[in-house]
Amino acid sequence: MKRLLILAAASATLTACSAQPESSTLAVVEAADALCRPTPNGRDVTGCYVTLTASQADRLISVASPSAGVAEIHEMKTEGGIMKMAELPDGLALPAGEAISLKPGGNHIMLMQVKTPLATGDTVSLTLTFEKAAPLGVRAVVGQPGPTHTRH
Template sequence: MRILPTFLAAALFIGAGTALADDYAVGQLEIGQPWARATPPGASTGGGFLTVTNEGETADRLVSAASPIAGRVEIHEMRVTDDVMKMRPIADGVAIPAGETVEFKPGAFHIMFLELKGPIEQGEPVPVTLTFEKAGSIEVEMVVAPPGAPGPEHGHEHEGGH
């Protein structure tokens, strides 16, 4: 009879972890903590961020992203060149090397929402379809942090299994 309480406790712990996770998986790739920044009314662009971990033995590539909140979605990179911050779209996508994690974060690689159809609002998750060269496509929901936030809030705006 001691097994049943242990089993129930383990099931509750595992279930709680799944329900609160902001992680997704497609093929050998794990997508972690997808988030976006809220935008002011009238803004035409916004940014989305996440991590992609390749648990496989073969490299993959994020080749595109799409979202119903924007007319266009591009994969961008920001970098400082000659003391000037430059942002540019990456037409051929971002390589996700085998066994490595690539961060899409402010000031680096990011998902750029162009021609926004309305503001990105805190408390309203942003649906995004990510397409990888080998693993295929997956839809994720980005949690929305306040404007200018350095990262996602730890108090999640949504909960649920993925």
């Protein structure tokens, strides 16, 4: 009987100490206002913009699109009075509850090797991959940034 009580107590202790399933603590990321610019004549590159809000601190680590051979997360910054654009190799931090806008003149998604020209009114499928949250499929309309966007 003593042996049975010890086993029951050990089992109860292990159950109480075990981690909760990750699905109950996964971050959720919402996307809004997804937009890609039309491709310039003769060019196969364009920028895409979206506002992301994560329920928990997370990181956008990659982007993919069937419309482009390459999709990267880029930043624009000024160094020595010169605007420079470069990939963010570690992705983009998404603080909990804060709307992070990828927009012209700032962080954005860069599509390269665009397979067919993108025209106003088209849509572009993007798959956003995060460090913690499940991948998110986004449909971006093709058009020019409006008043809520800054110049790129």
